[in-house]
């Protein structure tokens with residue numbers, strides 16, 4: 001089995017593209033197959049090397065490594081060869097209409113109540129007529145002659161699909177300037193690079209209808225197809241690489257975890273619960289292309305936020321350690337991480353609690369008498385996770401306070417904050433000396 005992700009390097013990947021990339025990758029891993037990254041960069045006006053590098057960077061960040069790589073701009077000879085074969089077999093024919101002439105034909109067809117399907121005028125041209133167009137300086141574009149047989153495939157997401165080829169225009173495969181269109185180059189690549197399963201957005205369904213015949217015409221096996229509905233933003237608006245909304249780059253800059261995005265996208269649009277997963281392996285294990293529905297899923301940043309926090313709350317010290325070490329945060333021990341992770345919405349917020357534990361803070365003391373009493377009753381070291389309950393138990397007895405009245409002034413004095421990690425875990429990390437000085441700060 002071989003799948004592919006084939007973006008055009010015309011912008012940074014958005015979460016809709018990422019969903020297609022991820023699901024292809026999971027599918028390949030699940031089936032023991034291969035994942036091909038193919039850059040569809042034949043549109044030389046809009047494709048840039050910087051966007052191509054950005055796509056590789058974004059996929060690598062998500063952890064989606066590829067087993068094979070291809071660039072359409074390196075393969076133009078292959079497309080020319082395929083064009084030669086299609087011309088030789090009479091499936092590609094020259095057409096000389098200008099864009100204005102085609103538009104006029106379409107208008108006339110619509111006016112007379114006929115569907116705007118290309119009338120195959122190019123197919124009926126005599127050699128003399130063709131020569132006359134050439135003499136005028138016209139350069140032909142080339143259309144693929146569809147056969148008058150129904151086109152059908154079983155789509156792994158959409159179910160049985162059927163198109164009547166008489167209702168379709170013969171697609172243009174070669175532009176007047178000699179450049180092949182995506183419809184052709186994609187099929188040539190899928191055949192020659194051995195792609196067996198094509199999972200992509202449903203914006204390609206119409207392409208697939210003609211491509212099914214093109215696979216046959218070029219002697220290739222028709223792959224299995226799965227067309228997913230396109231993702232929208234929370235407001236129902238479509239996504240485009242060119243607009244830059246919900247790009248992976250922006251989410252990464254906002255410190256969202258890559259696994260948060262993977263966890264969300266792997267389940268969005270399925271009936272399965274969306275749960276934080278710490279590694280791609282967990283997502284591979286329960287990937288099933290048949291779980292994806294046909295309804296348009298909305299990508300909700302609020303849900304992503306929530307999932308990011310949940311993911312951090314379960315993240316092991318080993319998983320975050322390389323990141324801590326790379327930033328020189330070596331004083332964040334395993335005990336420290338386990339104490340604070342439940343309070344993080346972003347991993348970078350660990351810095352706030354580092355300040356509380358290792359740095360200086362402004363104590364917030366509203367009830368100096370109570371806090372003075374608390375300082376007196378502070379147990380001697382060594383401290384462990386039982387110290388907090390020993391201390392507050394003694395304070396409760398001495399003052400008759402309980403609940404919030406007992407705990408909150410202590411939290412404010414010790415951390416300068418009204419909420420945060422469990423003090424039972426934080427107190428031994430702060431240590432007696434620092435705790436005492438904060439309690440005595442008034």
Ligand SMILES: Nc1ncnc2c1ncn2[C@@H]1O[C@H](COP(=O)(O)OP(=O)(O)OP(=O)(O)O)[C@@H](O)[C@H]1O
Pocket residue numbers: 006007008009010011015016017019020199200201202203204229230231232238239240241242
């Ligand atoms: N909103 C979306 N939701 C899900 N998949 C999408 C979405 N938009 C594009 N895709 C899929 O992403 C893959 C890469 O396509 P492509 O590079 O054409 O992306 P695009 O965002 O449509 O590009 P552009 O906005 O530059 O036209 C294709 O499989 C396409 O179907």
